[in-house]
Amino acid sequence: MGAVNMQTTWLLLLVISFSAGKTYGFSDLENFIRVIGSLNPNETVVNYLNGSVFWKQPKSILQKLFNYEGYNINRKIRQSDGTFLSLSREFVVYRQPNTSEILQVWMNPISNNANEVFNVANDPVNAHIGSATPAMPVPPSLPKFLVYNTDIVLEYPNPLQPDNYANYSAGPIYDSVELFGFFSNSTLVNASKTDSVPMTGTWMRKSQYLPWMVLGTTPGSLFYTTLAWKCSDGLQCVADDIMQIIKQNFPKYQYAPSTEEVPNETSWTAFKKIIDQRRLAGLPDIIIPQVNASSDVRDMTYDVDQRVLDILYKWPITVRVNGTAWSEITGQQGIALFDVGGYVGVDLEPLFDYSGYRLQLDGALILYNRTTHAVMQNFHNPITGRVNKVKPLEVAIDLIFRRDSFFTVDIPSSEIVGLIGAQSTDTDNGWAVNMLNILFPWQPGTGNLSSTFYGTWSSFASWPEFMVMGDTPGNIVQKLTVTNGM
Numbered sequence: 001m002g003a004v005n006m007q008t009t010w011l012l013l014l015v016i017s018f019s020a021g022k023t024y025g026f027s028d029l030e031n032f033i034r035v036i037g038s039l040n041p042n043e044t045v046v047n048y049l050n051g052s053v054f055w056k057q058p059k060s061i062l063q064k065l066f067n068y069e070g071y072n073i074n075r076k077i078r079q080s081d082g083t084f085l086s087l088s089r090e091f092v093v094y095r096q097p098n099t100s101e102i103l104q105v106w107m108n109p110i111s112n113n114a115n116e117v118f119n120v121a122n123d124p125v126n127a128h129i130g131s132a133t134p135a136m137p138v139p140p141s142l143p144k145f146l147v148y149n150t151d152i153v154l155e156y157p158n159p160l161q162p163d164n165y166a167n168y169s170a171g172p173i174y175d176s177v178e179l180f181g182f183f184s185n186s187t188l189v190n191a192s193k194t195d196s197v198p199m200t201g202t203w204m205r206k207s208q209y210l211p212w213m214v215l216g217t218t219p220g221s222l223f224y225t226t227l228a229w230k231c232s233d234g235l236q237c238v239a240d241d242i243m244q245i246i247k248q249n250f251p252k253y254q255y256a257p258s259t260e261e262v263p264n265e266t267s268w269t270a271f272k273k274i275i276d277q278r279r280l281a282g283l284p285d286i287i288i289p290q291v292n293a294s295s296d297v298r299d300m301t302y303d304v305d306q307r308v309l310d311i312l313y314k315w316p317i318t319v320r321v322n323g324t325a326w327s328e329i330t331g332q333q334g335i336a337l338f339d340v341g342g343y344v345g346v347d348l349e350p351l352f353d354y355s356g357y358r359l360q361l362d363g364a365l366i367l368y369n370r371t372t373h374a375v376m377q378n379f380h381n382p383i384t385g386r387v388n389k390v391k392p393l394e395v396a397i398d399l400i401f402r403r404d405s406f407f408t409v410d411i412p413s414s415e416i417v418g419l420i421g422a423q424s425t426d427t428d429n430g431w432a433v434n435m436l437n438i439l440f441p442w443q444p445g446t447g448n449l450s451s452t453f454y455g456t457w458s459s460f461a462s463w464p465e466f467m468v469m470g471d472t473p474g475n476i477v478q479k480l481t482v483t484n485g486m
Ligand SMILES: *[C@@H]1O[C@H](CO)[C@@H](O)[C@H](O)[C@H]1NC(C)=O
Pocket: 040, 041, 042
């Protein structure tokens, strides 16, 4: 019976993929796999990560803590039911942002204690991928890119429960938000038949403090904003100092797993394993390593590529935004609240002392019902159970970015310059953290950039007034795809 069903499913899949009428007959799911990995199970794909980690304590501004650099190494294996099994490992280091040094010991500015730094070394990070979120063409009228947005609010029991791991545990619940945007050239996706196509992505995250920060229930959160891209030459793109650590201490991270092992590893479970091993061996939980002065130190400066400034200083610029808002309440599953769309005027200028940039945003965002796609007038608030009146949300804000939190990274293998931005605002009316990852593609055959840019703007903020949330804990999460192409 099972076998018969499976064959029927296969036939159905074949019929669907041929009738879709695309040039090479790839299904949406196959295209998603080509963008994030490869259809060839023998091909190992390295997706590189490069960005920054910030933190924010209540009533204080977002501060940069680390540069964050590493990779995911993966393979995708087609299953007999047409779905894909993704097998991967992840290795990421935390760098001192002024020197780029890979940190082994960190002077924690909140606790004023030294912390033993645990690299991200997660093996495995697996997933069963049964369907793809529909690709959104950007800009919609004349698509140059397809973006696959994969966004999730994670709420589950904390592997580090307070009773045994109080110093490392923010509480009984693990709470984080992961916002992925995988951008790929739509011509390449539609008109090539390769197993893998180039991808440049944006990844943002909000999470509790890392266990090794030993901050217990200290209020505050970490915010990550990271560019991600598929390496065209596999591990060749990995920074030398990271590769040295891999070769010496983590050799298996040179390969994607070939069989499924459970369960997945996260920074929390990996930390717990080490602490548990040390406790069994009668050792202290935390062992601060003796670190020799590093010779691998750079004087980091953060700049915006002049070609990007030439585009952004042109005035006026209007960007189209389109996305979704969710709730984030520790211990409750995130709820997709509404869709958001609209146009925003953008004006960038340097601060007079060159300590950063001011980004003025002016426009209006229209809220849409996610089921009916109609403009929302009455919001049936799933959290309070009340009905709230909604008007378009006016946007008239000045965002100040510090220099170390607004800069570009060259990604030559993707033929893209990426902009990373992060900032926060805090007023009596509430707080917001805004993060940007904007992609500026090269113009073919010239050293110039295309005048059309693409990317992601996410914001985490206290509940908007119209939701009348009173003292309800938590915040709203908005993830918007942006482009100045119309
Ligand atoms: C993957 O490698 C195996 C073993 O070499 C081979 O049998 C199989 O045909 C390869 N698959 C593809 C899609 O290349």
